[in-house]
């Protein structure tokens with residue numbers, strides 16, 4: 001597996017654990033705000049999206065038979081996805097709209113990096129044609 005895949009999967013697992021702890025905190029009767037928002041997005045933008053990014057970076061180029069369009073864009077993606085998500089959580093925690101908006105935009109930009117990289121990488125591959133029918137065996 002490439003470094004980007006391993007790092008995304010590791011990040012996904014870490015967010016999963018934190019999201020689970022926040023979920024348990026709410027289940028135990030803790031307040032919902034801001035834990036609900038952070039729980040939701042650690043689960044959906046952290047655990048689920050990052051797992052998909054990691055697996056996607058591994059399998060989509062292989063399915064296409066074509067290398068990833070830009071490794072550097074993937075590196076920028078993982079940094080911005082983490083900075084964006086942690087910043088969004090901070091924005092919710094300190095209840096600051098400007099902080100939340102700024103990091104939401106960072107997160108959104110990271111998503112665009114992934115989208116562009118994948119659009120440039122994936123391509124349809126025609127299935128192999130069936131072997132030409134063999135002429136009927138000559139009768140003796």
Ligand code: HEM
Pocket residue numbers: 019020022023024026027036039040043044047048
């Ligand atoms: C041990 C694991 C988990 C626990 C204890 C937990 C607990 C909770 C609790 C207590 C809430 C608040 C419900 C309310 O509105 O009163 C909640 C909301 C939510 N959880 Fe979890 N959760 C867990 C795992 C997950 C996972 C794995 C996902 C998604 C992959 C997820 C997605 C959500 C979402 C999207 C909401 C917000 C739903 C809404 O808008 O009302 N949770 N969770």
Ligand code: HEM
Pocket residue numbers: 036037038040041044045049104105107108
């Ligand atoms: C840049 C990306 C994203 C931004 C900036 C964002 C922002 C937000 C905001 C501001 C809310 C309202 C929170 C509140 O005040 O109650 C929200 C709610 C929600 N978002 Fe997102 N979101 C993003 C991505 C996603 C994605 C990818 C998913 C699902 C895969 C998702 C699922 C949800 C759900 C289920 C809720 C309702 C539960 C809650 O309030 O936490 N979001 N989001």
